[in-house]
Each structure stands twice: as C-alpha cells, then as structure tokens.
Amino acid sequence: MRIVIAGSSGYLGTALTKALNGHDLVRLVRREPDAEDEIRWDPYGGPLDPSILDGVDAVVNLCGVPIAGQRWNEAYKRRIRTSRVVPTEVLAEAVARAGVPVLVNASAVGWYGDRAAVPVDESTPASTDYLGRTCLAWEQATAAAKDAGARVVRLRTSHVLGPDSPLLAKFVPVFKLCMGGRFGNGQQYLPWISLRDWVNAVVLLLEDGTSGAVNLVGPNPVTNREFTRSLGTALHRPTPWIIPGWAVKLVAGEAAVELLRGAKVRPAVLEEAGFAYQDRTVLDALKWALAEGR
Template sequence: MRIVIAGSSGYLGKPLMQALEGLGEGHDLVRLVRHRPDEENEILWDPYRGPLDPQILDGVDAVVNLCGVNVGGQRWNAAYKKRIETSRVIPTKVLAEAVAAAKVPVMVNASAAGWYGDRADVEVDESTPAAADFLGRLSLKWESATAPAEESGARVVRLRTGHVLGPDSLLLDRFVPFWKWFLGGRFGSGRQYLPWISLRDWVGAAVTAIEDDSIHGPVNMVGPNPATNREFTKALGAAVHRPTPWIIPGWAVKIVAGEAATEILRGAKIKPGVLQAHGYEYQDETLFEALRYALHD
C-alpha cells in the first residue's frame, strides 16, 4: 500500500511508521511535513494556508491523519483551547477534501475518547453520542471534518484514543516521579474511569484499521478491561513498587491544571466494541500489563 501520513513525528506517528515499515508487505510511506523536506519520502504542506494539491495523493491507497497539539500540553485558556481545536479540525478538513478530490479509498483519522465525556459507571461503545462538554464538542467537530472523504465513498475510520501508555508517555512522565517519592494517590473520588491502551496495542490496532477493509467509522482505541482512577493509582503504585495512600482533592487538581483537570477527574467506561468484534488480540489486556510494558519492567 502507498500510505500518506500527517503527524508522523508525534508520539503515535513515529511508532506507527516503524510498524508499517517493519511489516515487510511493500508499504510505501510518504510523510506530510511542515518543515523543509529532508528525505525523499517527505512532502511539504501547510494546512493553514490553503488546500492540499490532490495530485500529491495520486495513486495513494490510504491517508492517515494524526495531527493535533497535546490536549495536556499546558493549562487551558481560551487561546489554547482554540489552538487545540484548530490543530485538529483544519488539517482534517484539508486532508478529507484532498482525499475526496483524489478518490483515495481509505482515510484513517485521529479522534479522542473525550468524545464520551463523563458517563459515570455507564458502559459506552462506538454508538454512544458525543458529550456536550468541551472535549465532546471538539471530538464531534473533529470527526465531522472527515465528511468530504466519507461522502466521496472513501472508507473512513476515526480512532477514538484513550490515554496511551508507553515509554515516554506524557501522562506517566508526569505521574511516576510523584509515585516514586511516595506521593501517589487517587484523584478526587477515584471512581471516575480512565480510558487507557498500551502504545504497542494502539499501534497494532491502528495497523489493523488501515489494512482491514471491513473496519469503518469510529473505533474505540482503549484496552479491553476498563479501569477507574483508583485502580490506575494502585496499578501504577504496584508497577513502581510504592504505596499509594493519598487522596488528592479535586479542587487541588483544578488549581494546578485548571479546566484541563477534566482529563483525570472525569471519564467514561469505554468498551472497544469494534476491535473486539474484529477479533483484535491485545498484547496488554490489563492496566498493570500496560504499565509494566511502559515502564520497561
């Protein structure tokens, strides 16, 4: 397959590129980059300056879009929330229109588990409507931006990704030092769900989504066994061999993280319905397994 990837230099893009290159199935990979191209497989683009020339996608079998600034990159304010949105919606719209014009048969686009918002103990799957909070509305706009590709007849897959646990994970880089200093504890009540998936399972599931013609629409990129924040706290403590006795009040988290605290104070019990229906075999079925892998234990 000839595959064009946007966002290939990110935390998810790099291992996905490596996995596709290592399959030995003749994948021809092209990277859309926003810096001066340094390699033969790189093509310069700037989605904020206008449409992508459809000729760039001539003969392409699939387009993968992983663009978007990190939701937890800094404290949220109006300007950063706007940046979070534009960095996702605009590149998606530009690529979807180019996919439609070039008649590319497959588009695999990033999305987020934030689609579901706070659902307490209610299990949700890919058929559940978007939440009405910021992340839910953002995810709806993000996924809706793929419409031109879908309307042209392309098979569109939208990857609703939870917290990805792997080496150099931003979430773990922030938490592990506190746990190692015996400061680990649950956030708020600890009953809120924290959608997770190991990095290697995210990559494996993404490759499956690219190659399996029967997969389309939203795909929940989460592990098979949902975990609460309390369970995450204990599992991370076990992984780093530390007790986790503390309770960190929700108000304290909000003081430090602001509105971005919703990422760890609210969550949903998400079922990976599509992956399970297609028989995806997880390498890390439990949160503890994912953490051991992420921490090289």
C-alpha cells in the first residue's frame, strides 16, 4: 500500500511508521525534509498540493499537540483544538479531491467525558465538556472525505502504555520512589491500551473495511485505583498514598480532568472485528511496557 502519514514524528506515529515498514510510505512534515520519504507541508497555509496524493491508498492523520504536560489556559486550549481540527480539514478535503479510498484519523476517548461507572461504546454521544466538544469538532472535520465516498476511520485513542509513553514517563519515576498513589477517590476509570495493541489495531483498520469511530482501548477497563495498584505491582513498589483532587488541580490546572475523571469505555467495534489483543489486562500491558523500556 502507498500510505501518507501526518504526525509521524510523535510517539504513536513513530511506532506506527515502524510497523508499516515494507509499505510505500510518505511522511508529511512541518520542517525541512531530511529523508527521501518526507514531504514538507503547512496545514495552516492553504490546501495540500493534490499531486502528493496521486496513487495513494490511504492517509493516516495523527496530528495534534499534547493534551497533558502543560497547564491549560485559553490560548493553549485554542491550540489543542486548532492543531487537531485544521490539519484534519485540510487532509479530508485533499482526500476528497484526490479520490483516496481511506482516511484513518486520530480522535480520543475524551469524546466521552465523565461517565462514572456507566459503560460506553462507539454509539455513545459526545460529552458537552471541553474535551467532548473538541473531539466532536475533530471528528466532524473528516466530513469532506466521508461525503466523497472515502472509508473514514476515527481512532478514539485512550492512554497508551508502552516504553517511555507519556503517561508512564511521568508516573514511573514517582512510583519507583514509593511515592505513587491513587488520584482523588480512585474510582474514576482510566481507559488504557498497550502500544503494541494500538499499533496492531491501526494496521488492521487500514485494511479490514471498518469505518466510523473505533475505541482503541483495552478489553478490561480499570479504575484509577486499580491502575495504581497494577503499576505498583509491576514495579514491586507499594502505592500507599492518596493524592487529593485539589492537589492535582493545583499542579495541572484544568488539565487535571484527565486524571480525576474518566469513562468505562468498551472496544465494541474491535471486539466485533475479532481483534486479538496481546495485552488483555492493564497489568499485562504495564509489565510489557516496562520490560521493553529497560
């Protein structure tokens, strides 16, 4: 397959690009190209040159600045939204013009908001909070490709557990010092998937005919309390602490919603497709990620 990838330099994009070795790959980059498979583009500067998509079988879009790792002010919230919606609109319109048959586009489980312990799947409407509205606009930005007849897959990705993944890069050093603990009451769900399962699922979705939203989450949801206990087990460390919600908000500001709320997300579409998980429990995923990261 000839596949164009935007966002290939990020954590997920790097892993997916490696997994697609053997395909004819073209990577869209925002800097001066320094490899034969790279083409420079500026999604904020106008339409994509249509010749870039000549003969392309699929476009994968993983663009977007990180949600976590920075306090949200109004400027950064605009950047979160713009960095997702604008590149998606540009690529969807280019896919439509060029007649590319497949667009696989990033989204996130932030779509669901805070659902407590109520199970949700791909049929559940978007939350009305900031992340829910952002994910809705993100997914709606693929409309041009869908209207033109392309098969559009929207990847509602959860926290990805892999070697040096953003979540584990923050948590592991703290837990190794025996300072790990649950956030708030620990009853909020923390959707997760291992990096290798995420990559294998995306490769499958590029080829199997699935369209629409797909929850990229593990098959067994866990609460923050259960995740904390599992990470402590994987690291052979106790996790006695309770980190109050107010302390998380003091450090992270509005971005604390990522840790203090969650949804019990089911991977209904992947299960119906018969996807074979390599890591069916969060403990399996954590043990694999930590072993691979040594």
